[in-house]
Amino acid sequence: MQRSIHITTSTLGSCWFVLLVLMFTGCGESSTTPTSHVLRGQSPGPASSSATATATIKLGPQPCPAAVTTASYWDAIIPTQPGNTKVENVTCGNLMGVSSLQAMVAVRTSGTGAMLDVYVYNHIIDPHPSKVFALMGLYKGEAKISSYNTLLTTEVDQDSSKNKGKSDAEFVLDLSREFKWSDAAATLMPTAFPGIFPDITRYQAEDDQQAVNQGNSPWKLDATMVATNFATSLLNWPSDSSATIVSGGGQQDENAVVSVKNPKPAGGTIKLTMNRLENNTNGGIWIVTNAVSDGTAITEPDPNKPGQQISSPVAVKGKGNAFEAVIGKIFVLDHNYDQIGIGDAHTPAGIEGNGNTTFSTSVTYTSTFKNGVQDGLVVLYSYSNADGSIAAIAMSKVLLK
Numbered sequence: 001m002q003r004s005i006h007i008t009t010s011t012l013g014s015c016w017f018v019l020l021v022l023m024f025t026g027c028g029e030s031s032t033t034p035t036s037h038v039l040r041g042q043s044p045g046p047a048s049s050s051a052t053a054t055a056t057i058k059l060g061p062q063p064c065p066a067a068v069t070t071a072s073y074w075d076a077i078i079p080t081q082p083g084n085t086k087v088e089n090v091t092c093g094n095l096m097g098v099s100s101l102q103a104m105v106a107v108r109t110s111g112t113g114a115m116l117d118v119y120v121y122n123h124i125i126d127p128h129p130s131k132v133f134a135l136m137g138l139y140k141g142e143a144k145i146s147s148y149n150t151l152l153t154t155e156v157d158q159d160s161s162k163n164k165g166k167s168d169a170e171f172v173l174d175l176s177r178e179f180k181w182s183d184a185a186a187t188l189m190p191t192a193f194p195g196i197f198p199d200i201t202r203y204q205a206e207d208d209q210q211a212v213n214q215g216n217s218p219w220k221l222d223a224t225m226v227a228t229n230f231a232t233s234l235l236n237w238p239s240d241s242s243a244t245i246v247s248g249g250g251q252q253d254e255n256a257v258v259s260v261k262n263p264k265p266a267g268g269t270i271k272l273t274m275n276r277l278e279n280n281t282n283g284g285i286w287i288v289t290n291a292v293s294d295g296t297a298i299t300e301p302d303p304n305k306p307g308q309q310i311s312s313p314v315a316v317k318g319k320g321n322a323f324e325a326v327i328g329k330i331f332v333l334d335h336n337y338d339q340i341g342i343g344d345a346h347t348p349a350g351i352e353g354n355g356n357t358t359f360s361t362s363v364t365y366t367s368t369f370k371n372g373v374q375d376g377l378v379v380l381y382s383y384s385n386a387d388g389s390i391a392a393i394a395m396s397k398v399l400l401k
Contacts, residue, residue: 341365
């Protein structure tokens with residue numbers, strides 16, 4: 001629709017002035033405000049800490065000032081030990097949520113384990129940069145700055161199911177962690193990735209995204225296929241389990257809700273909530289962030305707080321459908337989805353019978369990783385009385401101590 005605009009001679013100068021202001025304001029905003037993508041369900045990251053800081057903060061690794069890129073610059077600051085430790089790489093980014101850059105310095109130790117020490121420095125071009133974070137002794141470790149401006153690390157968990165009993169040459173990197181800046185603590189603190197499947201950590205998810213961009217595992221771009229793979233790999237449901245889109249899930253959608261049905265006569269149904277990694281609708285992979293069945297829930301640990309830390313024994317509360325006072329089993333799963341703790345979900349003491357009811361229990365678990373927290377899950381599985389298959393589920397994403 002076209003509009004006719006009439007400007008009098010007396011107002012012409014004012015209109016040109018307003019027009020010029022609008023033009024320059026628009027140009028200023030488009031050139032300084034970055035596009036920030038996060039995985040829905042996670043609070044905005046450091047890039048949104050303030051309106052002033054947002055204007056100059058960029059996401060992901062950024063070019064370092066030339067003066068700080070060389071190993072020799074950091075040798076005396078850390079300090080390194082010739083013949084024993086060396087600076088392997090230096091990466092810069094807005095890790096603190098401010099416009100100035102911080103440097104992540106990775107230092108490798110020679111010998112068995114090829115241990116990696118990770119340092120983060122602020123005021124990096126000052127004569128004496130300030131160290132704001134250090135993480136030591138990552139077995140065959142690697143580190144990088146995420147596209148969310150967090151620090152990501154990965155290392156060998158020597159006692160995990162993937163590595164226990166193997167030689168040093170056979171070890172695989174299987175323990176990934178994420179650290180986010182905390183103004184209150186004045187350092188980087190552990191944080192949980194809200195994802196459950198196909199990736200339980202951001203390090204894995206970003207690696208998966210790169211692989212999919214190169215044409216690998218295209219099923220991770222299809223919400224129904226992600227849902228089916230969740231059911232078959234985590235719940236051991238048949239490969240012909242049917243997945244139906246409830247909402248979203250399209251090529252341009254950021255989120256999806258998918259229902260999956262076990263085709264067995266007594267098979268159950270689950271509902272999966274998914275989000276695109278970093279809300280990227282231009283080829284972003286689908287990440288399951290919640291999994292639940294009707295009438296089933298875990299209320300503690302709170303599934304709406306994926307960053308909460310738990311320790312053993314953990315108090316677990318929720319609800320489910322009971323049969324002869326039995327609701328199901330509670331499992332604590334580690335970063336490899338391995339069961340490291342198990343407990344029973346029963347109706348409250350003194351209450352017998354069937355039907356939907358609450359439960360409260362305590363579950364003891366033993367983590368194979370002893371040097372910090374890790375992403376994990378607390379899950380409730382209810383089983384079919386007909387064939388013993390998993391009929392209903394509820395999950396809560398946590399950080400395991």
